[in-house]
Amino acid sequence: MDNSLLSPFICAKFSLHVGIPESDLFGEDLSLAAIIQRSDKLTNSVDLMEAFARTANSLRKEHGVRVRLPTLSLETPISTVLAVFLAEAEASVRGAAA
Numbered sequence: 590m591d592n593s594l595l596s597p598f599i600c601a602k603f604s605l606h607v608g609i610p611e612s613d614l615f616g617e618d619l620s621l622a623a624i625i626q627r628s629d630k631l632t633n634s635v636d637l638m639e640a641f642a643r644t645a646n647s648l649r650k651e652h653g654v655r656v657r658l659p660t661l662s663l664e665t666p667i668s669t670v671l672a673v674f675l676a677e678a679e680a681s682v683r684g685a686a687a
Contacts, residue, residue, distance in 0.1 A: 592675050595652065599674050602647045606640040607631055614667055621670070622663035634663065644674075654678045 604611040608630040613619070625631045631640065645656050656677035661670060 592679065595648070595654070595675060595678050596671065598652070599644060599648065599671060599678075602644045603640060606643045607637075615671070618666045618668045620663065621661065621665050621667070624667065625663070641670075648674075648678065652678075655681045 600611050600615060604614055607614070607624055607628045609619075609624065609628055613627070614624065617623075619627070621634075621637060625633065625637055628636075631637055641658055645658070648654050648656060656674055658670070658673060658677065661673070
């Protein structure tokens, strides 16, 4: 699976689940704490974890790729989270091919 396909998909789905435009999320490289503060859909870190889970479920359903995110601090920028998502997706694809 090509990251050039997965990256826009992950960005769009996560943006939808948190209710913040992609240009704001990724353009400003918001921290996870800032995403919680700006989002009308999130009130705490549990809601944020649910948004990640929904994004991961969409990735599995539409692309057949399973990901598990490690624990990340609320100071983590969204660009780092995206990189982790992509690395996990790549590892999942490699593991399925083996």
